[in-house]
Amino acid sequence: MEKSLIDLGSKAVEAAIKARADQAEALLNRTRHLTVTVEKGSVKNAYTVSDEGLSVRAISRGSVGFSYATTLETGSILATAKSAATQAKAGTPDPDFKSLPRPKRVPTVKGLYDKKTAEVDSADLLEIAVRIAESQKIDKRIYSVNSAIRCGWHQCAVVNSLGVECEDISTLVYAEGEAITKEKGEMSSSFELKTARNLSEIDPQKIGRVAANYALKSIHGKKIETAKLPVVLDSIAASLIFLMSIMPGVNAENIQYKRSFLCEKLGEKVGSDIFTAADDGTYLGGVGSLTFDAEGTPSRKTEIVRKGVLESFIYDSYTARKEGRESTGNAFRVVPGDMFQNYRGLPVIGVRNLVIEPGKGTIEDLISDVKNGILIRTTWDRPNIATGEFSGLIAEGYKIEDGKAKYAIRQTNIGINMIDFFKRIVAVAADSRQFQLPSRGPHCVISPSIMIEEAMISGARSEK
Amino acid sequence: MKDLLEHILEYGMNLDVEFIDMRVQDTAGTTIRAINGRTKQLIKSHNKGAGIRAFIDGSWGFSCTNNLDKGSLRKTAKTAVKMAKAIPQKMKHQFKLKLPKPTVASVEIPAKKRAADVPIDEKVKYVLALDKSARESSPKVVNTNERYSDGTGALVVCNSNGTYVETRLNVALAVVSVFAQEGGVRQQGFEIEAGTGGYEIVETERATELGVSAAQKAVRLLKAKPAPAGKFVTIMDPRLTGVFIHEAFGHACEADTILAGGSILEGKIGENVGSDVVTVVDDPTLEGAFGYFPYDSEGTQAKRKLLVENGVLKEFMHNIETASRMHVEPNGSARAETYQNIPIVRMSNTYISPGTWTFEEIIEDTTEGIYAMGSIYGYVNSAKGQFMFKPEEAYMIQGGELTSLLREAAISGLILEVLKNIDALGKELVIRDPGTCGKSLQGARVDDGGPHTRVKEMVFGGF
Numbered sequence: 001m002e003k004s005l006i007d008l009g010s011k012a013v014e015a016a017i018k019a020r021a022d023q024a025e026a027l028l029n030r031t032r033h034l035t036v037t038v039e040k041g042s043v044k045n046a047y048t049v050s051d052e053g054l055s056v057r058a059i060s061r062g063s064v065g066f067s068y069a070t071t072l073e074t075g076s077i078l079a080t081a082k083s084a085a086t087q088a089k090a091g092t093p094d095p096d097f098k099s100l101p102r103p104k105r106v107p108t109v110k111g112l113y114d115k116k117t118a119e120v121d122s123a124d125l126l127e128i129a130v131r132i133a134e135s136q137k138i139d140k141r142i143y144s145v146n147s148a149i150r151c152g153w154h155q156c157a158v159v160n161s162l163g164v165e166c167e168d169i170s171t172l173v174y175a176e177g178e179a180i181t182k183e184k185g186e187m188s189s190s191f192e193l194k195t196a197r198n199l200s201e202i203d204p205q206k207i208g209r210v211a212a213n214y215a216l217k218s219i220h221g222k223k224i225e226t227a228k229l230p231v232v233l234d235s236i237a238a239s240l241i242f243l244m245s246i247m248p249g250v251n252a253e254n255i256q257y258k259r260s261f262l263c264e265k266l267g268e269k270v271g272s273d274i275f276t277a278a279d280d281g282t283y284l285g286g287v288g289s290l291t292f293d294a295e296g297t298p299s300r301k302t303e304i305v306r307k308g309v310l311e312s313f314i315y316d317s318y319t320a321r322k323e324g325r326e327s328t329g330n331a332f333r334v335v336p337g338d339m340f341q342n343y344r345g346l347p348v349i350g351v352r353n354l355v356i357e358p359g360k361g362t363i364e365d366l367i368s369d370v371k372n373g374i375l376i377r378t379t380w381d382r383p384n385i386a387t388g389e390f391s392g393l394i395a396e397g398y399k400i401e402d403g404k405a406k407y408a409i410r411q412t413n414i415g416i417n418m419i420d421f422f423k424r425i426v427a428v429a430a431d432s433r434q435f436q437l438p439s440r441g442p443h444c445v446i447s448p449s450i451m452i453e454e455a456m457i458s459g460a461r462s463e464k
Numbered sequence: 465m466k467d468l469l470e471h472i473l474e475y476g477m478n479l480d481v482e483f484i485d486m487r488v489q490d491t492a493g494t495t496i497r498a499i500n501g502r503t504k505q506l507i508k509s510h511n512k513g514a515g516i517r518a519f520i521d522g523s524w525g526f527s528c529t530n531n532l533d534k535g536s537l538r539k540t541a542k543t544a545v546k547m548a549k550a551i552p553q554k555m556k557h558q559f560k561l562k563l564p565k566p567t568v569a570s571v572e573i574p575a576k577k578r579a580a581d582v583p584i585d586e587k588v589k590y591v592l593a594l595d596k597s598a599r600e601s602s603p604k605v606v607n608t609n610e611r612y613s614d615g616t617g618a619l620v621v622c623n624s625n626g627t628y629v630e631t632r633l634n635v636a637l638a639v640v641s642v643f644a645q646e647g648g649v650r651q652q653g654f655e656i657e658a659g660t661g662g663y664e665i666v667e668t669e670r671a672t673e674l675g676v677s678a679a680q681k682a683v684r685l686l687k688a689k690p691a692p693a694g695k696f697v698t699i700m701d702p703r704l705t706g707v708f709i710h711e712a713f714g715h716a717c718e719a720d721t722i723l724a725g726g727s728i729l730e731g732k733i734g735e736n737v738g739s740d741v742v743t744v745v746d747d748p749t750l751e752g753a754f755g756y757f758p759y760d761s762e763g764t765q766a767k768r769k770l771l772v773e774n775g776v777l778k779e780f781m782h783n784i785e786t787a788s789r790m791h792v793e794p795n796g797s798a799r800a801e802t803y804q805n806i807p808i809v810r811m812s813n814t815y816i817s818p819g820t821w822t823f824e825e826i827i828e829d830t831t832e833g834i835y836a837m838g839s840i841y842g843y844v845n846s847a848k849g850q851f852m853f854k855p856e857e858a859y860m861i862q863g864g865e866l867t868s869l870l871r872e873a874a875i876s877g878l879i880l881e882v883l884k885n886i887d888a889l890g891k892e893l894v895i896r897d898p899g900t901c902g903k904s905l906q907g908a909r910v911d912d913g914g915p916h917t918r919v920k921e922m923v924f925g926g927f
Contacts, residue, residue, distance in 0.1 A: 039724045040723070040724055041557075042523075043523055043556060044524065045524045045525075045526060045806060046523070046525050046526075046550055047525065047526030048527050049804050051530060051804065053530065063503060066506065067509070069510045069512075070530040086584075090506055090585060091496075091502075091505075092502045092588075092592070094502050122547060122550040146726070178726075180726055187728050188847065188848050189726065189845060189847035189848055257500065337905035337907075346505070346507070381854075384871075384872055387649075387651065389872070391874040391925040391927070392925060393874050393876045395852075410850055410878065411876050411923050413873075413924065414925055415691075415874075415926050415927040417927070439902060439905060456693045456927050457693075458694050458695075458926060462695065
């Protein structure tokens with residue numbers, strides 16, 4: 001019988017206090033995930049990863065020590081707690097540290113866990129992964145089909161010396177398909193992905209077809225001329241840009257230390273009237289939802305931008321207490337590549353489910369309004385957080401002419417300041433979807449497609 | 465330990481598979497973060513566990529555990545075999561592994577001063593000194609951030625073919641990020657020093673001046689103009705040349721990507737892919753460099769690889785699987801980030817070999833263009849054949865002279881065009897751009913570099 005994480009956490013906290021920490025906290029995980037990968041249509045790997053461990057945070061005169069170990073064995077728990085207390089004592093005092101969070105009632109959040117997803121076996125996942133790949137083979141120009149599916153089960157508990165004791169059990173599934181095209185020596189590729197709490201939300205045919213259709217559409221990309229153009233961003237591109245700009249931009253640590261382009265902008269207009277964004281840690285079925293954050297603060301909803309006005313930043317307990325306010329429940333422990341809170345991760349502030357308020361219509365409606373412009377499906381870039389300037393490659397994009405996405409573009413970049421980006425949002429569709437990418441951690445964005453009035457588009461083709 | 469691991473391999477092989485290998489890790493590390501003159505966090509980490517891989521008929525099963533007792537390891541081996549066997553024959557691309565001769569070795573990454581032996585107080589002192597020097601550099605500095613990390617411990621790779629390699633790890637790094645402000649303008653400067661070795665890595669003059677140089681960069685950039693948009697002749701400093709070659713060419717030479725049908729370089733060995741001044745090397749044997757390793761994560765001895773020689777594509781990077789399938793010898797490019805990961809094909813220290821020009825000659829010879837320096841990050845899509853990377857700062861070049869300072873901008877290029885457009889390479893080779901490269905959700909410590917490099921045209925994502 002596995003021991004209760006809360007009991008083990010209490011032991012760790014007790015040991016840290018005994019080692020003369022002023023306050024202490026333990027974050028404990030048990031995780032399992034099952035992954036299948038398909039390469040060029042054949043199954044390449046089937047694997048399972050089980051992990052358990054804890055990290056202990058000990059405070060001494062405001063100095064914070066952490067220690068983690070990849071085990072939940074009692075002897076190691078005590079040693080880890082002691083080590084955290086030792087680390088804390090070696091640091092400098094921090095008078096800004098007031099206290100770890102006090103216990104508060106956590107909300108009920110439905111849809112975090114699905115039994116079938118937690119107990120899925122490798123045969124079922126193999127089937128789904130192969131179906132994603134198979135459904136990409138819709139044209140003889142499709143040269144290679146790759147896919148992957150990962151199903152995870154996660155148990156996370158936070159215990160602290162002020163009486164916080166909370167535990168969540170959740171499931172997650174991530175599926176992706178990549179289609180590669182080849183014709184007359186030219187290659188291209190595209191992808192589709194889906195994350196959900198519940199395996200039943202994964203539609204392998206849909207993932208495969210979307211990836212294949214975009215891969216076919218993106219073949220024979222053209223170079224274009226440099227120009228200022230209107231830009232339509234599909235839900236994936238919009239989510240990536242919002243995640244990489246809003247998340248660091250409104251992170252209270254970045255604000256307090258004067259790192260962010262959104263410093264001194266609270267209460268000011270930073271976006272157009274149709275731009276509203278909130279962070280919601282309780283969003284139903286949201287892959288960023290849990291009942292509490294990495295410090296045991298209850299999940300909640302925080303309005304970030306309302307009709308273009310910057311309403312709030314996002315806080316953990318340290319940054320909140322510095323301003324004499326409540327934490328917004330945005331503390332995370334992030335390890336790149338892991339979509340769950342991870343005891344190995346450094347504590348950071350991040351969005352849970354960043355929800356962009358939808359408007360109306362579809363992406364086709366947005367495109368049909370553009371005479372000459374660009375459609376972006378993917379950019380992996382991030383803005384400079386200090387200046388707010390975004391300069392990136394359009395990793396997958398199309399030229400829009402006369403209301404239609406006509407052809408793929410290559411070696412084309414985009415440059416725009418993020419505040420201009422927010423202010424130039426002239427249309428918002430109603431096609432929101434959840435977006436979460438393992439490489440970007442456990443943060444989720446729920447955004448529709450949007451249109452930007454104008455951005456600098458630089459191309460490799462010479463002006464005539 | 466060795467007896468136990470050999471027992472587990474034998475136990476796994478008796479479950480009727482073709483090949484089994486195992487990675488066992490027992491490493492510890494210290495991280496210290498400071499902000500504005502105070503420590504923010506002091507972190508002690510301990511990672512211990514084993515990952516086991518089983519191969520049957522073209523597919524791999526994998527499982528891992530955090531417990532190194534006999535019972536847990538046997539259970540993990542059994543699960544790995546079960547996973548491999550769960551894959552039906554009809555779902556597989558079948559092939560046989562061609563195993564290289566077994567390697568037996570025990571090595572330590574050389575360290576003059578093992579980080580584990582240095583007291584925490586001394587490390588805290590170093591971090592706070594960096595912070596102080598950054599803050600005192602200029603009144604325009606508004607925020608200073610430092611991170612020091614080290615790692616030590618043992619990594620064992622062993623397999624059912626008799627390979628048993630133990631590597632004792634020593635690695636250290638320090639990074640500083642400084643924010644400066646003047647009026648409404650805000651800027652960031654970043655510096656890093658990292659290498660394989662001991663605490664001596666952060667005791668060099670360069671490492672103790674990271675704070676000052678990051679602060680100077682942030683302050684300097686306050687006066688920088690936005691980069692223009694469009695096509696430009698581009699001269700890159702050695703650091704940017706490094707990230708350029710890593711993204712523009714290195715990834716497309718990874719044989720696992722080739723076999724997945726995802727690289728535009730498939731089938732191009734022996735073909736001309738660049739101008740004849742271009743030679744590209746990936747060399748994990750450069751002791752001290754951040755991407756150094758003596759043996760890879762499959763136990764194959766690391767070796768220098770000539771990816772491109774005088775413009776001709778010569779070699780890809782391989783692990784045991786890709787080498788078997790492409791009928792070549794594995795060349796030591798398999799790397800797994802931790803025991804929880806499957807080894808995949810990775811770069812190490814990647815660079816362009818130097819040419820004959822002095823830096824001054826290159827600039828004087830350039831009527832109009834951009835001189836770009838430092839690197840922030842980059843990425844590539846090897847199937848589409850396009851890549852991007854970002855310099856930290858740049859200068860306009862007008863009439864053979866450096867003029868105005870520019871801010872960061874994304875630079876993009878096409879894999880099959882860009883090496884052909886290199887028309888000048890500097891004399892001096894510098895490999896110093898340590899960082900972490902991400903692929904298939906795994907990070908790998910890498911380094912890169914080259915000489916000053918001129919490319920006839922690249923696209924700037926300016927404003």
